[in-house]
Structures are given as C-alpha cells and as structure tokens.
Amino acid sequence: MFRPLSLFIGLRYTRAKRRKSFISFFSLVSMIGLALGVLAMILVLSVMNGFQHEMRTRILGMVPHATLSAERPFSDWKSVAAKAIAQPHVLAAVPYTPLQGMLSQRGRMQPILVDGVDPQLERSVSIIGDRMVRGSLDDLKAGELGMIIGEITAHRFQIDIGDKVTLIVPEVTSAAGSITPRMRRFTIVGIFKVGAELDGSLGLINVADAALLKGWEPNLVQSVRLAVDDLFKAPEYSHQVAQALGNGYRAQDWTSTQGSLFQAMRMEKTMIGLLLLLIVAVAAFNIIATLIMVVADKKADIAILRTLGATPRQIMFVFMVQGTVIGVVGTAVGTVLGVISALNISTWISALEALAGHKLFGSDMYFISNLPSDLQVEDVILICSAALCMSFLATLYPAWRASQTEPAEALRYD
Structure with a gap:
C-alpha cells in the first residue's frame, strides 16, 4: 500500500525504540501532560456547566x-x-x-x-x-x-x-x-x-x-x-x-435580582477555561523540546535522507508527523478520561461522601448541595481542537530546524 515518504518515516520514528531513552521518556511526559490538561479542562468545564444548569433549574425555577x-x-x-x-x-x-x-x-x-x-x-x-x-x-x-x-x-x-x-x-x-x-x-x-x-x-x-x-x-x-x-x-x-x-x-x-450571579458564573467559567488552557499549552509546547532533542539525535538519518533525494519539505513533514502523533495520542487519551470522569464525577463524590460520612456540599453553606456535571459536546470539541492546534504549532519550529540540516555538516564526524 502506498504511503507518502514523510508519513511513513514519521510514523516509524514514533514507533521505533530510540537509542536515547531519555528522549522517549520526554515524549511520554509530553503525552501525559497533554492528556492531564485536556482531562482537567473537560472535567472542570463540565462541572461548571452542571452548576449553571442547576442554578437555572433550581433558583430560576423558584424566582x-x-x-x-x-x-x-x-x-x-x-x-x-x-x-x-x-x-x-x-x-x-x-x-x-x-x-x-x-x-x-x-x-x-x-x-x-x-x-x-x-x-x-x-x-x-x-x-x-x-x-x-x-x-x-x-x-x-x-x-x-x-x-x-x-x-x-x-x-x-x-x-x-x-x-x-x-x-x-x-x-x-x-x-x-x-x-x-x-x-x-x-x-x-x-x-x-x-x-x-x-x-x-x-x-x-x-x-x-x-x-x-x-x-x-x-x-x-x-x-x-x-x-x-x-x-x-x-x-x-x-x-x-x-x-x-x-x-x-x-x-x-x-x-x-439574580443576573449578577449568573454573569459572575459565566465570567468565572471563561477565566478558569483560559487558565486551564495554559496548562494544555505548557504540555503542548513540551513537544518543542522533545522534537528538538529528536532532531539532534537523528541528524545522521536526516543527512542520509537528504543525500538520497529527500527535499527539505519532506524532512520537515517527517517531524511534523511525529510531533502531531504525540499531540493526537495525548489529546485522545485526555478526552476519553475526561469524558468518563465528567459522566461519573457526581457518583464518585456521592460515594466519597457516603464513605466519609460527611456532606461535602451542604445547602446551608453552598447554593447547590451536590456536585453536578453537564458534559457538553461543544466544550469537548473546542478543547480537543485547541489542544490539537497547539500541538501542531509546537512542531513547526523543530521541523523547520530539521529541514535546514546540511548533509555534509551532519556526516562530518560519522
């Protein structure tokens, strides 16, 4: 089956065991960080959506x-x-x-x-x-x-x-x-x-x-x-x-009478979303460091590909594919875990309260006496799109550096 050269090599680099184990570890850390960031965003925004829904149905159902x-x-x-x-x-x-x-x-x-x-x-x-x-x-x-x-x-x-x-x-x-x-x-x-x-x-x-x-x-x-x-x-x-x-x-x-409360909740959701997005951004831009180390480790391979006729554009696409795979895997894992957590957080909190014998959200102290969650498809799509876009952008500079590698300079000491 025909596959483009850049895609084929990029996927091989992603699957292959690297000589430098710390590079593999750094790639794993980037994936985990991205997954945790996506998980946190989906879970927190779902809980805030749940609070807004409960406020609308309970408070605005009374006033x-x-x-x-x-x-x-x-x-x-x-x-x-x-x-x-x-x-x-x-x-x-x-x-x-x-x-x-x-x-x-x-x-x-x-x-x-x-x-x-x-x-x-x-x-x-x-x-x-x-x-x-x-x-x-x-x-x-x-x-x-x-x-x-x-x-x-x-x-x-x-x-x-x-x-x-x-x-x-x-x-x-x-x-x-x-x-x-x-x-x-x-x-x-x-x-x-x-x-x-x-x-x-x-x-x-x-x-x-x-x-x-x-x-x-x-x-x-x-x-x-x-x-x-x-x-x-x-x-x-x-x-x-x-x-x-x-x-x-x-x-x-x-x-x-109640408008300021809902405006504050909407503003709070926006600000918390932006703060959590910074966590995703940090995890996504760790891909830059990972790919820079990969490029340094693969200079000889890049030089050989160049001498065999690979163009700078193809070399650039090789590492863009590798970084994008890291972003896709991290985002996918975070999305799955986030959706599962958002759908079950209320049950988990109720079980924790029953186990501890203590009410965590008493109605005499809080507006809402439980921890609701409302998973919205629009939020999941927005979070995944943002994570994938930042992961893709993080691959551009290391991939460009790889495309600028001179074969003679890279093979001088090999």
Whole structure:
C-alpha cells in the first residue's frame, strides 16, 4: 500500500525504540501532560456547566422569570394575565405579591423574602410543587394565615408543620420618615427543599393573606408573575408584554435580582477555561523540546535522507508527523478520561461522601448541595481542537530546524 515518504518515516520514528531513552521518556511526559490538561479542562468545564444548569433549574425555577406591575395594586389581574399569555413566548401568568420582612419565633429572628402566591396556579410558573418535603402547596388557603418555608429555615428555628411563627413587615406611614411594623402570626403548613440558598431565605403565603398583611383588599395584588420559554430573553419578552399592555405597566425580570450571579458564573467559567488552557499549552509546547532533542539525535538519518533525494519539505513533514502523533495520542487519551470522569464525577463524590460520612456540599453553606456535571459536546470539541492546534504549532519550529540540516555538516564526524 502506498504511503507518502514523510508519513511513513514519521510514523516509524514514533514507533521505533530510540537509542536515547531519555528522549522517549520526554515524549511520554509530553503525552501525559497533554492528556492531564485536556482531562482537567473537560472535567472542570463540565462541572461548571452542571452548576449553571442547576442554578437555572433550581433558583430560576423558584424566582419569577419576569413580573408586570403598576403604580398601584390592582384587582383585574386576570385580564392582565390573559393579555400577557396572548403574547408570544409567554407560557403562564399568575398573581404575585412579594414581601420583605423578618421572621421571628421564640426570640430568634432572620430576614426573609415572602412570596404571596395563588396555590392553584403557582405550579405553572414554579417548581415549588415538586420540591415539597412536608405538607402541600394546596395547604396555603386564603384567610388561614398559612406559610411554607424552606428546610434550612425550619432547621434554624427548629420548627415543623403546625408550629407558629411571627412575620414582621415594615410599613411606611403617612408621617414623614415614619415606619410602622405590621405583625401577623402564621402557621407552618409546608416545608420545601430545592437544595439551594433559597431554602433559608424564601417563604410562601397565600396572595390574599399577603394583601391582608399590606392592609389592602383581599382581591388586590401587586404584580403578575410571568413564565417565558427562554430565560435569557426574559428582559426582551417582558418589555414587549409591558408595551402591549399600555402605559402604567412596567416590567422587571430575573436579571435585576439574580443576573449578577449568573454573569459572575459565566465570567468565572471563561477565566478558569483560559487558565486551564495554559496548562494544555505548557504540555503542548513540551513537544518543542522533545522534537528538538529528536532532531539532534537523528541528524545522521536526516543527512542520509537528504543525500538520497529527500527535499527539505519532506524532512520537515517527517517531524511534523511525529510531533502531531504525540499531540493526537495525548489529546485522545485526555478526552476519553475526561469524558468518563465528567459522566461519573457526581457518583464518585456521592460515594466519597457516603464513605466519609460527611456532606461535602451542604445547602446551608453552598447554593447547590451536590456536585453536578453537564458534559457538553461543544466544550469537548473546542478543547480537543485547541489542544490539537497547539500541538501542531509546537512542531513547526523543530521541523523547520530539521529541514535546514546540511548533509555534509551532519556526516562530518560519522
């Protein structure tokens, strides 16, 4: 079978045992370094993708994608919701009255965000119905002053279903600069767990009870909560809905409350990717040192090939093939190990936690209570392409040096 001369000799040099064992060792080190760099990039970026996915599904599954509000509380929220749902990309619209206050029980206090919701409609815009560990969303009945809290809050206050808590909400009075607290006793009717920081900072009550706490009529709401089909286009979609409703309505989306967190995560992924890429670059450019030593070791062979008629271009391709093989093998091994690690890291961490008897990622300390992984084909292709490109570029200078070898000079002392 016909094979180009440069490819044939380059592959022979790669397979053949060299007289200088340290050159073979250096080639192996280059392969291992490249494989570890690719492995690290795939694994770390997959974990960061997993964190972003969990944050989107958990945190953005609980907080509003967008809200529509007016200057004053309104009672015709059903007509507003109907007009909103008529707009493209809006999946659901429900009544929503958010509150900020303090939760108090037996001398303990903590700040809390309280969402006034309609328990019958809330499942269409939130994952809370699937995250209940005790009680039910349907237990939030109007006028009964029931509250659903997160598992971390329940643990802090050492309370359970049926216990009483006091919700303190500030109210600005007509007197200039005067704030009067409104206090109501609520009964815990449910406990949820999403495995994120919201377990310790969010509570839910009936939207009618939220109006009562604010001193409004029971049928008044502060805003309408929207669910859209594309989270990252929520600002655009909510603005379009507000424009369709006319003057007097304004839109607010999740980027104003949670946007900085996701921007920070995106920036962190980019910076960590660049730092890990430097590790791959160091491993790839070790190929330069390896090939320079190979060229020095093969000067006599190069001279003989030149005298037999090999052109400088063919000599250059010989060592480019050899260096590229090192890069391809290192990248392939790293990719296989990286994909296997990314697909199994969550299981391995769970096994390690079970073996150690200690939770490494507690939801009371971290936003996410486990180590998720989301392997994306685009990341793998980008990492492999970068590693192969750097490996190829690293072969150019040593291969060019080999092509400049003068036969007479190389054979003078042989």
